[in-house]
Amino acid sequence: MTSFTAHNIRFPDGSLTIPEHTHVLSDVPHCQGAKRVLSMLYGQNCEGKRIVDLGCLEGGYALEFARMGLESLGIEVRT
Numbered sequence: 001m002t003s004f005t006a007h008n009i010r011f012p013d014g015s016l017t018i019p020e021h022t023h024v025l026s027d028v029p030h031c032q033g034a035k036r037v038l039s040m041l042y043g044q045n046c047e048g049k050r051i052v053d054l055g056c057l058e059g060g061y062a063l064e065f066a067r068m069g070l071e072s073l074g075i076e077v078r079t
């Protein structure tokens with residue numbers, strides 16, 4: 001099983017990747033800021049837009065962007 005070390009991500013079923021952490025990636029100011037910038041650029045409808053998250057670690061930001069409606073691709077070189 002893969003262990004998560006960078007992002008505490010909440011999945012749709014409510015489970016967390018790092019349950020012992022007190023914060024969730026979607027609540028982190030950097031993530032909220034990135035999502036605000038994308039909303040300013042594209043409005044509330046991000047459908048049909050694409051984004052690539054280079055060096056995505058476990059894909060937390062890529063997942064948050066996908067939840068906004070973006071076609072999101074996370075690329076990581078770690079094993």
